[in-house]
Amino acid sequence: MIAFLALCVWVYLVFGHGRFWESLPELPPALPAELPAVDVIVPARDEAETIGPVIASLLAQDYAGAFRVILVDDHSTDGTAALAGSDAKLTVITAAEKPAGWSGKLWALAQGIEHSTAPVLLFADADIVHDPRHLSSLVARLTNPRVDMVSEMVRLNCQSLAERALIPAFVYFFQMLYPFAKVNDPLSTTAAAAGGTVLIRREALQRIGGINAIKSALIDDVALAKAVKQGGPIYLGHAGLAASIRPYPKFNDIFSMVSRTAFTQLRYSAWLLAGTLLGLALVWLVPALAVLLGHGWNFMFGLMACALAGVSYLPTLNRYGQNRLWALTLPVIALFYMVATLSSALDYWRGTGARWKNRDYGTDL
Numbered sequence: 474m475i476a477f478l479a480l481c482v483w484v485y486l487v488f489g490h491g492r493f494w495e496s497l498p499e500l501p502p503a504l505p506a507e508l509p510a511v512d513v514i515v516p517a518r519d520e521a522e523t524i525g526p527v528i529a530s531l532l533a534q535d536y537a538g539a540f541r542v543i544l545v546d547d548h549s550t551d552g553t554a555a556l557a558g559s560d561a562k563l564t565v566i567t568a569a570e571k572p573a574g575w576s577g578k579l580w581a582l583a584q585g586i587e588h589s590t591a592p593v594l595l596f597a598d599a600d601i602v603h604d605p606r607h608l609s610s611l612v613a614r615l616t617n618p619r620v621d622m623v624s625e626m627v628r629l630n631c632q633s634l635a636e637r638a639l640i641p642a643f644v645y646f647f648q649m650l651y652p653f654a655k656v657n658d659p660l661s662t663t664a665a666a667a668g669g670t671v672l673i674r675r676e677a678l679q680r681i682g683g684i685n686a687i688k689s690a691l692i693d694d695v696a697l698a699k700a701v702k703q704g705g706p707i708y709l710g711h712a713g714l715a716a717s718i719r720p721y722p723k724f725n726d727i728f729s730m731v732s733r734t735a736f737t738q739l740r741y742s743a744w745l746l747a748g749t750l751l752g753l754a755l756v757w758l759v760p761a762l763a764v765l766l767g768h769g770w771n772f773m774f775g776l777m778a779c780a781l782a783g784v785s786y787l788p789t790l791n792r793y794g795q796n797r798l799w800a801l802t803l804p805v806i807a808l809f810y811m812v813a814t815l816s817s818a819l820d821y822w823r824g825t826g827a828r829w830k831n832r833d834y835g836t837d838l
Contacts, residue, residue: 474774475755475763476759476760476763476771476774476775477770479755479756479759479763480774480775482756486649486756486781486785487784487785490649490652491652492654493652494645494648494649494786494788494789496644496711496791497710498657498710498711499711499712499713500610500611500625500712502609502714504609505609505613505615506613506616507616508536508537508538509592509593510539510540511591511593511612512541512585512589512590512591512595513531513540513541513608514545514582514585514586514589515527515597516545516568516582516585516596516599517544517547517549517553517557517581517599518547518549518578518581519550519551520549520551520553521553524556524599526602527600527603527718528557528558528563529558530603530604531603532560534608535606535608536612538612541562541564541591543566543585544557544564544565544566545566545567546567547568547577547580547581548567548568553599564588566585566588568580568581575688575689576689576691576693580688582596582684583684583685586678586683593672593673593675594673595611595670595673596668596670596673597671598670598717600719601715601716601717602715603714603715604714604715607715611670611672615672615708619706620705621673621674621676621677621705622666622671622672622674622677622698622701622702622707622708623671623673623707624667624671624707624709624710625669625710625712625715626709626710626711626712627669627712627715628713628715629716630719630721631793633721633723635724635726637793638724639806639809640793641786641789641792641793642786642803642807642810643810644789644792645789647665651663651664651665651709653710653711656698656707656709657706657707657708657709657710664699664702665694665698666694666697666698666709667694668694669715670712671694673697677701677704677705681700687700691734692734711792728809731810731813731814731817732817734817735814735817735818736814736817737817741821743818746815749814750811753807754811757808758804758808759775760774760776760778763778764776764779782800782803783800783801783803786799787800
């Protein structure tokens, strides 16, 4: 009765797992009562295609407090720094050569932090454009009610066929792995962040030992959230005022994005890999196979599990404006992510490891 076990898992996920499927919360535009100075740090490596509009959107923030933007050029070869433009609020620095033991992004962030003085820091990816009201809304959430860190899952690009098929599911699976309600609950140990937009108090960063406390982390946003939450509350939500402009036009682009860090998430453990793949097979493949091949109660249990899965996916599809029929493809989409996870492990065992922006993290840390 494996189909019945799968149904029991889905009953728990839908009704007892932090309402992960709600695709909430989302910060509204808001004006903060407190106006601390903010330094926005943007690490960038070969981001010529996106850096212009990204920096322009940050400089156009309507935040009433003092703020400036620090762009850290991480040895780009495509003229990223020159394309950022110039402004009195913009400082462009070149990162020093990365020492062993650091991930590239975190080393660039560390360089920006060294040049910053503000009590509040915004870590912003170089592919995300911001509504002029975004910084104000982030600071408003940081200060009332007070938390140590605010992070948002920005709206990801969802135009190509590959993106429409896989990006909403990527967000949905992230919510399942880290239910936002649990992240935002100070009594829960669940901690996560979405690294594209992270607003953090300098005192909280200093409390954990600075960014060098997580210097080798490839999944740096989650590592930072876990460290910060040990000493104070954090917030994670969806962004209505920020969006990524990085395209993933092909299925292989998304496959590479997932396989780059999936085995890292599993702490390079073969046991965790096996358990994850078996768990995903139980949750996604068993119900689908029970519907297609089962009879009697097996068919009914599979059908009910598939119904719960599909209905739970609808809020995320609605967020991305996608046809609800995509919910019927979830087992196939899950299989895609399972294969990408397995590929991540195989790459690690072959010694190739993660690679991003012409930097090999299998050997470069």
